Amino acid sequence: MAGIVSWGAYIPKYRITVEEIAKVQHANPNSIKNGLGLVEKSVPGKDEDTATISVSAARNALLRTNINRKEIGAIYVGSESHPYAVKPTVSIVGEALDIGNNYTALDTQFACKAGSGTIQINAGLVDSKMIKYGLSIGADTSQAEPGNALEYSASAGGAAFLMGPNEEAVATLDATLSFTSDTPDFWRRALQSYPAHAGRFTGEPAYFKHVVGATKNILEKTNTKISDFKYVVFHMPNGKFPLRVAKIFGVTKEQIEPGLIVKKIGNTYSGSSILGLTCVLDIAKPGDKILVTSYGSGSGSDAFIFTATEKIIAAQKAKVKTTEDYVKRKEYLTYPEYEAHMEQIH
Amino acid sequence: MFRKSPIIRWRSYGDRYKLHGHKCTKCGTTYFEKKGMCICGNLEFSEMDFSGEGKIISFTQIHSGPESFSEMAPYCVGIIELKEGAKITAQIVDCKYEDLKIGTEVEAVFRKFYKSGEKGIIHYGTKFIPKL
Ligand SMILES: [Zn+2]
Numbered sequence: 001m002a003g004i005v006s007w008g009a010y011i012p013k014y015r016i017t018v019e020e021i022a023k024v025q026h027a028n029p030n031s032i033k034n035g036l037g038l039v040e041k042s043v044p045g046k047d048e049d050t051a052t053i054s055v056s057a058a059r060n061a062l063l064r065t066n067i068n069r070k071e072i073g074a075i076y077v078g079s080e081s082h083p084y085a086v087k088p089t090v091s092i093v094g095e096a097l098d099i100g101n102n103y104t105a106l107d108t109q110f111a112c113k114a115g116s117g118t119i120q121i122n123a124g125l126v127d128s129k130m131i132k133y134g135l136s137i138g139a140d141t142s143q144a145e146p147g148n149a150l151e152y153s154a155s156a157g158g159a160a161f162l163m164g165p166n167e168e169a170v171a172t173l174d175a176t177l178s179f180t181s182d183t184p185d186f187w188r189r190a191l192q193s194y195p196a197h198a199g200r201f202t203g204e205p206a207y208f209k210h211v212v213g214a215t216k217n218i219l220e221k222t223n224t225k226i227s228d229f230k231y232v233v234f235h236m237p238n239g240k241f242p243l244r245v246a247k248i249f250g251v252t253k254e255q256i257e258p259g260l261i262v263k264k265i266g267n268t269y270s271g272s273s274i275l276g277l278t279c280v281l282d283i284a285k286p287g288d289k290i291l292v293t294s295y296g297s298g299s300g301s302d303a304f305i306f307t308a309t310e311k312i313i314a315a316q317k318a319k320v321k322t323t324e325d326y327v328k329r330k331e332y333l334t335y336p337e338y339e340a341h342m343e344q345i346h
Numbered sequence: 347m348f349r350k351s352p353i354i355r356w357r358s359y360g361d362r363y364k365l366h367g368h369k370c371t372k373c374g375t376t377y378f379e380k381k382g383m384c385i386c387g388n389l390e391f392s393e394m395d396f397s398g399e400g401k402i403i404s405f406t407q408i409h410s411g412p413e414s415f416s417e418m419a420p421y422c423v424g425i426i427e428l429k430e431g432a433k434i435t436a437q438i439v440d441c442k443y444e445d446l447k448i449g450t451e452v453e454a455v456f457r458k459f460y461k462s463g464e465k466g467i468i469h470y471g472t473k474f475i476p477k478l
Contacts, residue, residue: 045440
């Protein structure tokens with residue numbers, strides 16, 4: 001099967017704290033921090049959007065390798081905040097990456113799993129030998145209506161994975177499957193600036209049913225136990241939901257904490273579970289098994305099992321910014337500054 | 347650089363998106379924009395890519411610039427000397443004016459330049475940030 005040949009993360013510099021938003025919403029910041037399990041979120045720069053975040057993450061992925069970038073045969077960018085309603089993000093990204101013109105490309109959308117799904121597409125294309133390398137990208141500058149509960153968590157960031165032949169992989173893709181159903185938990189109609197959601201309904205029949213369903217199925221199908229994994233990542237709409245899934249499967253703190261990036265940057269939507277994966281790839285050792293299950297409202301989950309190879313050591317040593325480098329780089333905004341930043345993404 | 351036509355802008359994607367440049371085949375001097383003749387008198391150039399790393403050799407803060415950039419104001423603009431020698435004028439972002447110095451090391455990033463009104467094309471290109 002195909003594997004991850006390289007990976008790259010990107011998180012904008014700006015942050016806003018739960019306290020700062022709670023002041024405006026007249027809410028108690030401590031109960032929100034406890035309820036959501038996060039303290040602050042990332043905010044895009046005024047000149048950043050899904051295209052620029054995708055380019056930054058993908059450039060980091062390419063910096064780690066010395067492949068001939070003209071051999072990249074496919075790029076997919078998954079997002080729910082593509083800059084245009086009509087005109088692809090992905091061709092802007094391909095142009096900025098200078099990979100020539102001989103590649104297939106599509107923007108994808110499936111709420112927060114628009115990025116993870118493109119890993120499956122590229123793995124299929126690599127395995128069938130239609131392409132040598134493919135770039136899978138998930139990125140968002142997610143929108144939340146001022147005053148809405150989502151305002152505390154909807155953040156910005158993205159991750160990119162260069163998929164390619166297993167012999168070159170830093171992490172082999174050992175198995176992947178999905179769990180999908182028509183579930184009306186979260187949506188945004190055409191021409192609307194902000195998404196709508198079904199409140200508490202977003203929990204049990206939506207997030208939990210799909211994440212648990214996909215995870216259970218992949219464990220059964222591959223005859224694997226949770227204890228076989230060094231790292232486990234579940235989609236992170238907040239800091240609480242993934243911990244509840246962890247409890248269901250008996251995932252330990254040691255397994256889930258390294259990828260639990262939501263606590264520091266919020267929910268980066270299409271970037272969320274895959275930024276959890278870049279956190280783990282930044283530190284994984286050869287032989288470590290990694291379980292990732294994404295979630296996209298509407299609804300579906302993609303589950304993946306990866307195993308890190310010897311090649312990950314050299315890839316980690318490359319002079320490329322890590323996920324943690326971006327988490328640490330930050331500048332706090334006041335609420336009015338935050339509003340000015342968010343105005344630019346529409 | 348600030349022209350409104352999407353087609354005129356499209357013709358310069360090579361320079362603006364990717365920092366392509368030109369290198370004198372005789373003395374090796376690099377240029378960001380295409381020159382007719384090198385300072386050494388040579389007329390031939392080869393194409394090259396800049397690394398995107400450089401340092402600030404001059405900078406200022408703009409409070410009221412062209413209307414297309416008003417959303418970013420106040421913002422910093424500087425002359426950057428790229429590692430390969432060529433100089434480029436560009437916005438320096440993700441920083442405060444007070445934090446910049448002559449000699450500050452910077453790196454290229456891909457960012458939005460401006461939007462052509464409510465309905466037009468979104469223009470992208472290279473800006474610089476202080477080195478992480
Ligand atoms: Zn010369």
